[in-house]
Each structure stands twice: as C-alpha cells, then as structure tokens.
Amino acid sequence: MNNILYCSVCDHDYAHLIGTIEVIDNDENQAVEFMINSKYSIAIKTKYEYRSQGNIHLLFRCEEGHFFIKSFDGHKGNIFMDENTLMDELTSYLNDVYQNEKDLFFTLNYDLLGNIEKFLKTQKIY
Numbered sequence: 416m417n418n419i420l421y422c423s424v425c426d427h428d429y430a431h432l433i434g435t436i437e438v439i440d441n442d443e444n445q446a447v448e449f450m451i452n453s454k455y456s457i458a459i460k461t462k463y464e465y466r467s468q469g470n471i472h473l474l475f476r477c478e479e480g481h482f483f484i485k486s487f488d489g490h491k492g493n494i495f496m497d498e499n500t501l502m503d504e505l506t507s508y509l510n511d512v513y514q515n516e517k518d519l520f521f522t523l524n525y526d527l528l529g530n531i532e533k534f535l536k537t538q539k540i541y
C-alpha cells in the first residue's frame with residue numbers, strides 16, 4: 416500500500432476523491448458537454464485539444480484544501496495523462512475561489528458545481 420496519491424500542489428498524502436468529469440466532444444476539437452459524476456450535465460462549447468477516444472478526469476482535494484485533477488484523454492491511440500490545459504486551468508480557478516475557505520468540504524456540492532460551471536463559461540466559444 417505504498418503507491419498512494421499525493422496532492423500535486425503541496426504533496427500532502429491525505430486526499431479525497433470529490434468527483435469525476437467526462438468531456439463529450441464533437442470531433443472538431445471542441446467540447447460540447449461536461450458530465451459531472453455521470454449525473455450533472457453542463458452544456459458549454461469550449462476549445463478541446465483532444466479528439467476524444469474516451470476521457471475521464473478525477474477531481475481530488477487534499478486536506479490542506481487544494482483541488483487537483485488526474486486527467487486521462489484518449490487521442491489517436493494514446494492515453495494522455497495530466498496533459499490537459501483546460502483541467503489545469505479549472506484546478507487553478509477552483510484553488511483561487513476557495514483559497515480562504517474556513518470549513519473545507521470533500522464532496523461534490525452545488526456550490527462547487529456552480530463554480531465549475533462559472534469557470535467553463537469563461538472558456539465558452541460560439
């Protein structure tokens with residue numbers, strides 16, 4: 416049991432899986448929908464660098480409060496790990512929004528969902 420996950424911001428070894436993000440793309444390097452926890456759909460069109468042959472992004476939070484994402488994107492036969500600019504920017508956005516939070520939460524709630532949507536709207540294309 417030594418192969419554990421560390422926070423990519425501070426290396427803390429206590430972390431919680433908050434949720435999953437799956438990106439539905441339109442085959443033209445655009446994302447059109449984001450499915451959070453296979454349950455909440457956010458329909459926003461953004462630039463997406465992968466023509467996806469399957470993808471999944473796991474959103475974690477460490478006990479110091481940092482959000483970080485482990486990202487997997489299928490593209491032309493390869494699986495790219497943690498090479499997703501959009502997910503990196505989402506992580507930075509969430510860490511900014513929640514940086515002064517007093518009571519840390521470790522589950523997906525509507526506030527977090529709303530902030531994910533707010534971020535995606537900043538990336539919106541028409």
Ligand SMILES: [Zn+2]
Pocket residue numbers: 422423424425426427477478479480481
């Ligand atoms: Zn951390």
